[in-house]
Amino acid sequence: MEKMSQTQQCPYVARCGACHIGEKSYEEELAQKKEYVIRHIGKYCSQIHDVAGMYYPYHYRNKVHAVFGKIKEEVVAGTYAEGTHTLVPVSGCLIEDAQASAIIQTAAQLIQSFKLWVYNEDTRRGLMRHILVRKGASTKQIMVVLVTAAAEFPHKNHFVAELRRHHPEITTIVQNINDKQTTMVLGDREKTLYGPGFIEDVLMGLRFRISPSSFYQVNSAQTQVLYKKAVQAAALTGREHVIDAYCGIGTIGMCMSAKAMHVTGIELNAQAVKDAKANAKRNNIKNMHFVAADATEYMTRMSQKGERADVIVMDPPRSGSTEAFVRAAVSLKPSRIVYVSCEPETLGRDLAWFRREGYHAKEASPVDMFGFTECVECICLIER
Secondary structure, three states: OOOOOHHHHOOOHHHHOOOOOOOOOHHHHHHHHHHHHHHHHOOOOOOEOOOEOOOOOOOOEOEEEEEEEEEOOEEEEEEEOOOOOOEEEOOOOOOEOHHHHHHHHHHHHHHHHOOOOEOEOOOOEOOEEEEEEEEOOOOOOEEEEEEEOOOOOOOHHHHHHHHHHHOOOOOEEEEEEOOOOOOOOOOOEEEEEEOOOOEEEEEOOEEEEEOOOOOOOOEHHHHHHHHHHHHHHHOOOOOOEEEEEOOOOOHHHHHHHOOOOEEEEEEOOHHHHHHHHHHHHHOOOOOEEEEEOOHHHHHHHHHHOOOOOOEEEEOOOOOOOOHHHHHHHHOOOOOEEEEEEOOHHHHHHHHHHHHHOOOEEEEEEEEOOOOOOOOOEEEEEEEO
């Protein structure tokens, strides 16, 4: 792939800050990401593989979010400039799903034509705050989440009908009510305006239900690569008790369930656990159960009762794990820990904690899930 100028690649990149398309070739980026991984975990792990890159590093995001705003009386949708709350209108982002981008632009136009009030963060007045579009890469199902500052949504039936007329590919529309002064996109209340209120997608032969707030990897093609590496690292024989910590809607644990004796999924988000249970039932998985709990506390209680685990899979947020979690995990005396990291810097910190507990990183397999950004995922195998 030849290096192209920023303006040839993306007209927003200098203002948006969400990616750096045009600054370097994709091959150069993959090499730099490996160096980044080495810099942060190299002293804890000597075997670091090359970064598994994408076949086509564009329009890969199956989850697209935009903020509504007004510029010169025109309703626009876009993103905040990096480190600010200055809205940058974006149309046709090169890393976002093209259908999702088109739906967002239509929604902004409909807000204008229906004369709906756009929310103002400074005055805390207005209705329309955000839009979130999620797409199942395999099923092609599309969910639109309209985030409003109040439950009352004038002309909502006509608005939904018009949005569906322009985009008949939409399979469900949900209103999410977020009336708090917060940087969080979604609130706690939801109303289904059309369809079932969720979408489904197929990953590694399994069917998953995805709700508006469910965690689901944003790059479907690379998620297949990532999870296959995680299953390979677990080296299951069919006799193991596996713990899937930070399990979300159960994706990784379910992908391992066919090769394990039993899998326990632990997740703090109650809605995610509800989806996980539905996913297990949908896929006829009978050797996995889920608990809505803090993973650290739950594993500590397991250890106190004399229980143990053979393999622990952990997929924490970008901030990484905690020392307390590491102590709770190793107290179950697993032979292997598969760490799915989305930030090498916090992975390095956590590997230092594991080393103090007698566990060492054996190998790391970086996977590029977020092309043209600084982010890189990494599967790290940790053993005693």
